[in-house]
Amino acid sequence: MTGLVRDPYVLRIQAVAKRFGSGRLGCHDISLEIASGEIVAIVGESGSGKTTLLRCLGGHLRPDAGIVEIQDKDCRLRPIWSLQEEQRVALLRSQVGFIHQRPQDGLQMNISAGANIVEPLALAGLRDFSQMRRIAKEWLEYIEIDPGRVDDLPGSFSGGMQQRLQIARGLVKRPRLLLMDEPTSGLDVSVQARILEPIRSSTTLITPTPNCSYRRCCEHERR
Numbered sequence: 001m002t003g004l005v006r007d008p009y010v011l012r013i014q015a016v017a018k019r020f021g022s023g024r025l026g027c028h029d030i031s032l033e034i035a036s037g038e039i040v041a042i043v044g045e046s047g048s049g050k051t052t053l054l055r056c057l058g059g060h061l062r063p064d065a066g067i068v069e070i071q072d073k074d075c076r077l078r079p080i081w082s083l084q085e086e087q088r089v090a091l092l093r094s095q096v097g098f099i100h101q102r103p104q105d106g107l108q109m110n111i112s113a114g115a116n117i118v119e120p121l122a123l124a125g126l127r128d129f130s131q132m133r134r135i136a137k138e139w140l141e142y143i144e145i146d147p148g149r150v151d152d153l154p155g156s157f158s159g160g161m162q163q164r165l166q167i168a169r170g171l172v173k174r175p176r177l178l179l180m181d182e183p184t185s186g187l188d189v190s191v192q193a194r195i196l197e198p199i200r201s202s203t204t205l206i207t208p209t210p211n212c213s214y215r216r217c218c219e220h221e222r223r
């Protein structure tokens with residue numbers, strides 16, 4: 001009898017490349033592996049392709065070439081761009097948290113702050129409205145926003161507050177893999193480290209803004 005074979009990597013990518021429109025290079029020939037529990041930083045100058053790469057990994061942008069594999073719930077690597085769309089969406093929804101560089105790209109601007117935070121849990125099957133509301137308020141407190149604003153729309157918050165809402169939304173389901181694209185741009189250094197403390201319990205690929213306090217958490221930097 002064969003037991004369940006667990007892959008040591010949560011994310012493995014090979015030779016990923018993406019061009020846009022008339023041929024502008026987004027990213028080219030990127031390969032890396034991230035083992036369970038690792039926190040890895042991708043650094044590079046502006047326009048070098050960090051966001052493009054993360055979007056290829058997070059299911060937002062189909063690469064032109066290469067393989068992107070992410071662990072499923074049974075700890076097996078699955079090539080996300082070879083899966084049927086339904087399977088890909090289900091895998092990414094259940095295993096991956098994604099923080100966009102611009103908070104508006106990661107929030108639903110037409111539903112409340114609280115609904116934004118707990119929507120990933122609702123999509124995963126949570127149905128208890130009062131429990132969802134309690135969780136939303138706890139997260140608001142955690143990200144240092146008045147829980148009394150649970151019903152406000154994201155557009156009524158400042159840029160830094162919107163970024164904190166997006167971080168709460170990305171972390172709420174405790175994803176196996178976190179993909180974070182400059183998550184702390186617009187945040188005070190004093191709140192960065194505390195708000196990002198939960199990344200220590202997820203496998204994380206992050207593009208740090210320069211001189212960020214959480215950069216100390218990163219085991220590796222890749223250029």
Ligand SMILES: Nc1ncnc2c1ncn2[C@@H]1O[C@H](COP(=O)(O)OP(=O)(O)OP(=O)(O)O)[C@@H](O)[C@H]1O
Pocket residue numbers: 020021024025026027044045046047048049050051052053101
């Ligand atoms: N949707 C798009 N359409 C056309 N070109 C794009 C698109 N998105 C990115 N690019 C191009 O791809 C290249 C890499 O951009 P990308 O946003 O990935 O860089 P980045 O490393 O994230 O930069 P920054 O540090 O400023 O966020 C740039 O030349 C950019 O103009």
Ligand SMILES: [Mg+2]
Pocket residue numbers: 050051052101181
């Ligand atoms: Mg970017």
